[in-house]
Amino acid sequence: MKRLQENRIDQISKYLQASKLDPELLPEILDHLACEAEESLWDGQPFDQIYRDMVKSADAQTLLNLSVDHQNLLAMEKSLNDIVFENRNKSYGAYDLRNGYGRTVQRSVVMGVAFFLLLVMFPKLYARLTPDPKPEDIAYIVEANPVDIKMEEPPIPPAREEPAPVQKSVKSVTPEVLPDNKVIVEELPPVVDELDNAQPSTETVDGVEDLDVIVPPVENAPAPKASAVGVESRKEETFTHVEQSPQYAGGNEAMAAFLRKNLKYPRPASQAGVQGKVFVQFTVGSDGKIENATALKGIGFGCDEEAVRVVKMMKDWMPGKQAGVPVRVRFTLPIAFQLD
Amino acid sequence: MENNTTSNEYVRGTLKTIVLNLLAEHDRMYGYEITQEVKERTGGAIALTFGALYPVLHKLEQEGLLLTESVEVDGRLRKYYSLTHRGNETARTKTNDLERFIDAVRLLLAPRNLATE
Numbered sequence: 001m002k003r004l005q006e007n008r009i010d011q012i013s014k015y016l017q018a019s020k021l022d023p024e025l026l027p028e029i030l031d032h033l034a035c036e037a038e039e040s041l042w043d044g045q046p047f048d049q050i051y052r053d054m055v056k057s058a059d060a061q062t063l064l065n066l067s068v069d070h071q072n073l074l075a076m077e078k079s080l081n082d083i084v085f086e087n088r089n090k091s092y093g094a095y096d097l098r099n100g101y102g103r104t105v106q107r108s109v110v111m112g113v114a115f116f117l118l119l120v121m122f123p124k125l126y127a128r129l130t131p132d133p134k135p136e137d138i139a140y141i142v143e144a145n146p147v148d149i150k151m152e153e154p155p156i157p158p159a160r161e162e163p164a165p166v167q168k169s170v171k172s173v174t175p176e177v178l179p180d181n182k183v184i185v186e187e188l189p190p191v192v193d194e195l196d197n198a199q200p201s202t203e204t205v206d207g208v209e210d211l212d213v214i215v216p217p218v219e220n221a222p223a224p225k226a227s228a229v230g231v232e233s234r235k236e237e238t239f240t241h242v243e244q245s246p247q248y249a250g251g252n253e254a255m256a257a258f259l260r261k262n263l264k265y266p267r268p269a270s271q272a273g274v275q276g277k278v279f280v281q282f283t284v285g286s287d288g289k290i291e292n293a294t295a296l297k298g299i300g301f302g303c304d305e306e307a308v309r310v311v312k313m314m315k316d317w318m319p320g321k322q323a324g325v326p327v328r329v330r331f332t333l334p335i336a337f338q339l340d
Numbered sequence: 341m342e343n344n345t346t347s348n349e350y351v352r353g354t355l356k357t358i359v360l361n362l363l364a365e366h367d368r369m370y371g372y373e374i375t376q377e378v379k380e381r382t383g384g385a386i387a388l389t390f391g392a393l394y395p396v397l398h399k400l401e402q403e404g405l406l407l408t409e410s411v412e413v414d415g416r417l418r419k420y421y422s423l424t425h426r427g428n429e430t431a432r433t434k435t436n437d438l439e440r441f442i443d444a445v446r447l448l449l450a451p452r453n454l455a456t457e
Contacts, residue, residue, distance in 0.1 A: 003414060025394070027410075027417040028371060032390045034416060035372035062391040069395040073402055 004034050008047060012037070012054070019060045022067040029066070033058060238283060238328045239320065246284035246320040246329050255314075259335060262310045266302030270339060274299055277334045278307040286326040288316035296332060307335045351386055355396050357438045360405065360423070360431035368409070368422040371397060397421055405430050 013030055021029060033054055040050045085095045248255035269275075282293035293311045298304030311333065320329035351358070362377055363369060369377070374397075375388040400406045405427035410417050423431060 006415070009416070028394065028419045029390060031370070031413075031416045031418050032372045032375075032394075039376075058390070062389075066391055066394060070398060073395070073398055077402070 004038055004041070004047075008037070008051075009034055011051070015055065016058075016063065019058075019063045020067065021063045022070050025066060025070055029058075029063075238330050239322060240330050242320040242322045242327060242329050244321040246288070246331055247318045249288075249315055249318055258314065259310060262313060263335070263337075264306060265337060265339070266306050269299070269301035269303050269337065272301055273339065274301045274303065275337050275339050276303075277336050278304050279332055279334050280307050280311045281330065281332045282311055284317045284319055284329050284331050286319050286328050288319045288326075290314055290317065299337065303337050307337075310335070348389075348392070351388070352392070354438060355388070355392060356400065357431075357434040359393070359396055359400065360427065361435050363406070363421060363423045364428060364431040364435075368420040370418050370420050374421075400427070 009030070012033055013026070016026055016029060016033075037047070037050050037054060040053070041047065079099075081095065081098045085098075088095075090096075248258070276299040278298045279296040280293055281296045283291045285291055290312065293308050295304035295308055298307070319326035320331075321327065358378065359374060362374055371390065371393055375390070375393060378386055378388050397406065401408055401421070405424055406421045407424055407427075409420050409422075411420060412418070
């Protein structure tokens with residue numbers, strides 16, 4: 001394949017430029033004509049001849065039409081800006097601004113609308129976001145609630161009811177001497193009723209004791225005493241708290257006077273300068289006698305012994321009473337030793 | 341010459357379809373190649389002038405049916421044209437349309453033959 005020489009191509013190019021062909025079209029047309037020319041060269045025609053033919057076919061009018069066509073085509077794409085800025089300085093900046101105006105407006109509108117919507121929707125969004133933690137909070141509360149419900153659910157009253165009679169029965173049945181058969185026989189409520197009736201006739205000892213605690217005393221104050229003779233070997237129940245506590249005959253003042261009169265400060269204690277309170281525990285029997293006097297908590301140096309001695313010296317007390325019946329009561333008396 | 345101008349008259353309406361069809365057959369072509377192809381295939385019956393061809397190519401390109409790429413060959417910039425996806429579809433429909441049109445024209449032009457039969 002024969003190639004066109006550079007100068008030939010330049011010649012064609014110059015011709016096209018001279019014919020005022022659109023510069024955008026020039027390379028393409030130049031290539032086209034060059035290809036044609038090369039084809040003709042291949043056929044053996046001289047270049048001059050080829051060039052003449054070329055100028056004839058690609059005359060000024062044809063080239064002008066091409067340019068005009070191209071311009072028209074571009075014009076369809078051209079905007080108003082291109083027309084306004086034709087032959088003006090486009091690099092100045094105003095052209096770019098005006099060119100990008102549409103895009104700028106579009107973008108700003110989108111952004112503005114988005115921002116506005118966000119602003120309007122924000123409370124809703126926030127509200128939609130916040131409830132999420134709320135259920136969690138409630139969940140925590142719910143976790144705590146079942147605990148309360150569980151406390152309520154197990155019905156405690158029946159549970160209490162059950163042990164209560166059992167305890168009573170146990171207490172009433174305490175006598176270890178008796179065989180189990182009797183315990184079974186003595187179902188509580190009916191037995192009490194029976195005893196109610198049977199008591200005067202002096203039946204079983206247990207029954208009487210039960211009655212002592214619950215019902216009868218007003219009627220038969222002497223009854224327990226009578227029966228007590230037989231029972232004395234058994235321990236009389238000792239109370240720590242009674243409805244009417246035992247009292248020194250003559251009252252607290254009389255007792256204080258008695259103590260003042262009889263208490264002697266032990267020498268070792270006075271020498272050592274010891275002072276304080278000695279707690280003497282003793283039992284006031286149902287007959288008012290003082291038994292088992294011991295120093296619960298003392299200060300030593302003979303004070304404890306002295307306190308116990310004086311307490312034992314005391315006359316009979318007025319016994320403590322439970323439901324009107326005199327009972328044994330354990331009593332604690334603080335005795336103060338004080339140096340003058 | 342006269343023959344040529346009349347053929348040009350018909351070519352003008354069908355040039356777009358011809359170009360699209362040719363490009364559909366080839367991967368990519370440049371302007372001169374298209375004219376040569378047309379010339380060879382028709383035995384010179386249809387000769388495309390560059391004055392008619394390039395405006396059509398540019399128009400198709402602007403319509404988005406063609407893609408162009410410039411490649412430097414022998415020191416000259418050669419502009420290759422290829423079909424876009426949409427160009428392919430258009431080429432198919434346009435070719436079909438033209439075929440139907442040619443059939444119709446044939447029917448119009450050959451009533452005598454039918455009559456003799």
